[in-house]
Amino acid sequence: MSTPPTDGFPGPGERIGQYEIVRRLGLGGMGVVFEAVDTVLRRRVALKVIAPYVADDPAFRARFTQEAQAQASLDSSHVVPVFAHGEADGALYIASQLIPGGDLGAMLRASGAPPPRTALDLVAQVATGLGDAHATGLVHRDVKPANVLVRTRGEEVSAYLTDFGIARRTGVDPALASDGCADGTPGYLAPELHTGGTPGPSTDVYSLGCLLWAALVGRAPYAGAPDRLAGAHRSAPVPQLAVGGPFEQQVNAILCRAMAKSPRDRYPSAHALRDDLRRVLRDCPAPPRVQAADPEEGRPAGRTRPRGLAGVLASTFxxxxxxxxxxxxxxxxxxxxxxxxxxxxxxxxxxxxxxxxxxxxxxxxxxxxxxxxxxxxxxxxxxxxxxxxxxxxxxxxxxxxxxxxxxxxxxxxxxxxxxxxxSATRTRPATVATYNVPSGPR
Known part of the structure; x- marks a missing residue:
């Protein structure tokens, strides 16, 4: 039975062009993601629909088209494929492959960090997708757990990079690429971007290092109000695991190189980082779990994880x-x-x-x-x-x-x-990114 639309959005059973809405999957800054059926090709998709009251903004429409074209241009086994994008029945939309399982951020909040081998394997897969994007001249600029979709099939766990909403291709019109503020999520943003630096592959590599830390311990590498967070990325020590054997030693070395304060000291590519992760997986037996080391004393810190949805954000911004x-x-x-x-x-x-x-x-x-x-x-x-x-x-x-x-x-x-x-309160035009698909059989 159909339910009425919510605030201008379609309800189950209604259509946008050739897509019939099944249910809502998640809420994004400026719209909603639905599970929908492509009635022409008879397949289920994730349909991102932009809020009607922002879809008429010319700058926003240009950025939306840029996102869709950027992601559709990639051919990678670890980037979510875009099937179509456009406008139908007055609504801007982008149809992507439906990835059952939800995103890595939701997984970390619900269950904590996965086993260390799984964490390294997931990040290596993301590094593959990110490196493939860089090879086409595309910089993601917002690598974080919420932008990694995860699918579990038996013992196999697959990761897919998504949300190229603030991605930039070499030569893109600067007016469409940025509003003069730092793009990305502060907890995963390279030091130079906190001070007006230019995004590039090396800044994505830094964010990938932050993602590795989050996958291993269940939280971002640094926390605090924006000014303190920026300062930590610029000058705080790279977080390290408490060393219990070769696995932690090798992973710590990868973290130090990926999250080096200077871009020239980082991995030359996401694929190079991936290769080191695969080497550790091949050569070093992993412990059942790892812990963060106390940055001052080098001993294991308490294995804490953000409680519920509150995360690690400060109460004052x-x-x-x-x-x-x-x-x-x-x-x-x-x-x-x-x-x-x-x-x-x-x-x-x-x-x-x-x-x-x-x-x-x-x-x-x-x-x-x-x-x-x-x-x-x-x-x-x-x-x-x-x-x-x-x-x-x-x-x-x-x-x-x-x-x-x-x-x-x-x-x-x-x-x-x-x-x-x-208002300068936003750092970029927000787009729907969260796919939040519940796990389980379909």
Whole structure:
């Protein structure tokens, strides 16, 4: 039985062009990903649909087309294939291969880090896809767990790189490639990009090193508010595993080279990093688990993992607004601990599960809490008893709050501030990236 559309999006049983909607899979910064059926070719796809109120923005449409063309141009066994993209029935869409299993970020939050051999194998597969992209002149610029889809078939685990929404090809029009701010996710961003450097294969290699660390221990290499996070990427020691044998020693060497502060000291290519990962898998027996070493004492640190959806984001973010450099502290002044905790948890969930940028997520979370209050958000089903964003059985944001999240999120991105100048709270035009497909038979 069909359900009505949500805030301008189609519902199950409705169509966009030749695609019939089956169900919603995940929420992204500016739209929704659905499982759909291609009624012409009779195959199931992941259909990314852009929110109607941003699809008319010429710059956004250009970036959307750039994303689709960039990903469709790749021929790699570890990059999610794009089947088609375009406009139908007034909606911008991109149809990709449906990868059952969800993304690596969701897997890490749900189950923690996989066995070390599995972690190395997954990252080696991603390195293959990334190297294939570089070979075509394409730089991804947002390598992170949420952009790695995972499929499990028996004992075989396959990884696929996705979301080329901020990718840049050599020679692309700079006006379409960036808005002057650093693109990417701060927790996985190369040091030089925090200070206005130019993205390239070496910055993707750095992010790949961060991804390796996250796959091994279940969290990003550094944490904190944006300014502290940027400082850690620039000057903090490269995180290391507690050494228990040759496996950890070799992996630590790979981490040091991949995450070297200077681009010239990193691996020359993603494929070179992949080859070293494969060598370790071939030559060094892996322990059943690994631990992070204390950076000062060289001993195992507590094996902690972010609780629920709150992640490791700080509770306070500072965003500089364009036109006068006004500082806006995105916290609730004078609010209770519960209110600030709710803001932090909602923001972290939007970053990790919905591919929001951190400033957009903070703004959205703050306004949701200000609008309704913590108790009302609990009653509406947005927050659970621990003040964390509720999820449905597929691990995505509860359908009952989809419209509110998208509406408030869009206002945080596109509103005008201070003398009619556009808000600088976003670092890039957000696109749908989260595929959040529940595991299990279809």
């Amino acid at each position: 500072v965003v500089l607004l364009a036109g006068g450099g006004i500082g806006l502290a995105l916290t609730l002044r004078g609010d209770s601990t519960d209110e600030q905790r709710a803001v932090t948890n909602i923001a972290a969930a939007l970053v990790e599960d919905a591919d929001f940028e951190e400033p957009e997520a903070e703004c959205t979370a703050r306004r949701l809490v200000e609008r309704s209050g913590v108790q009302a958000l609990r009653e509406q089903g947005l927050l659970d008893g621990d003040l964390e964003l509720t999820a449905d059985s597929g691990g995505s944001i509860d359908p009952r709050v989809l419209a509110d999240v998208i509406s408030v999120g869009a206002s945080c991105v596109f509103e005008k501030v201070g003398g009619g100048q556009p």
